[in-house]
Amino acid sequence: MTAFPAQEVPMTTDGFTTCLWFDGQAEEAAAFYVSVFKNSSIGRISRYTDAGPGETGSVLTVEFTANGQKFIALNGGPQFKFNEAVSFQILCADQAEIDHYWTKLTENGGEGGPCGWLKDRYGLSWQVVYDRLADMIHDPDGAKVDRAMKAMMAMGKLDVAALDEAYAGE
The missing domain is CATH 3.30.720.100 (Signal recognition particle alu RNA binding heterodimer, srp9/1)
Structure with a gap:
């Protein structure tokens, strides 16, 4: 290239x-x-x-x-709608932050999705993400990465304790 x-x-x-x-x-x-x-x-x-x-x-x-x-x-009118091709990531330091943003953004017509994704009441997509997740999935230890990914893929709203435990092998 x-x-x-x-x-x-x-x-x-x-x-x-x-x-x-x-x-x-x-x-x-x-x-x-x-x-x-x-x-x-x-x-x-x-x-x-x-x-x-x-x-x-x-x-x-x-x-x-x-x-x-x-x-x-x-x-602008009804011609265009939001879709998952564009989303905003919210990096959260702990479960309290994840819970706050997840609750606020899904209230009054928003809906939760898989792996920390959600749509708000206007159809805009968000990723409410544990800020340590990027480090977890870029770890050189493939077993840690696999455990963290497997745990995340089974979640809707992310569970910080479960992600930390899976990553640690507990």
Whole structure:
């Protein structure tokens, strides 16, 4: 594979902003995400004008920050839906954090899935992950990796104690 050098194109140093497409729930969704995560806030809200295509005065976009990550919630219409091809990982230090995010993100219509994955009430996919899991599955000891993977594959919401025990061979 040929590596291409980065082009010298000016770019903001503020990183990336993730745009999330909604069908009329942008403001509601932004408020929900801000309520779930620390270091979060609602920013500017833009509204449709007479130029359309949305109803004049209705919300077009909501800028928000969730856990320090910048987002724009866009009321774009019913054409596109979220799917598992894109998800957000939440690295959690302990079971209390996993329980908190799992509960908050699955309440009011969200649903748990396998291996720490879930969908929130808007259909956005999340991975609520034990922060030690990456080290476990990259361990040079294949038996430890196998035990950790086998334990994780049998879980919905991750169980920190069970993962630690499986990894240790207990």
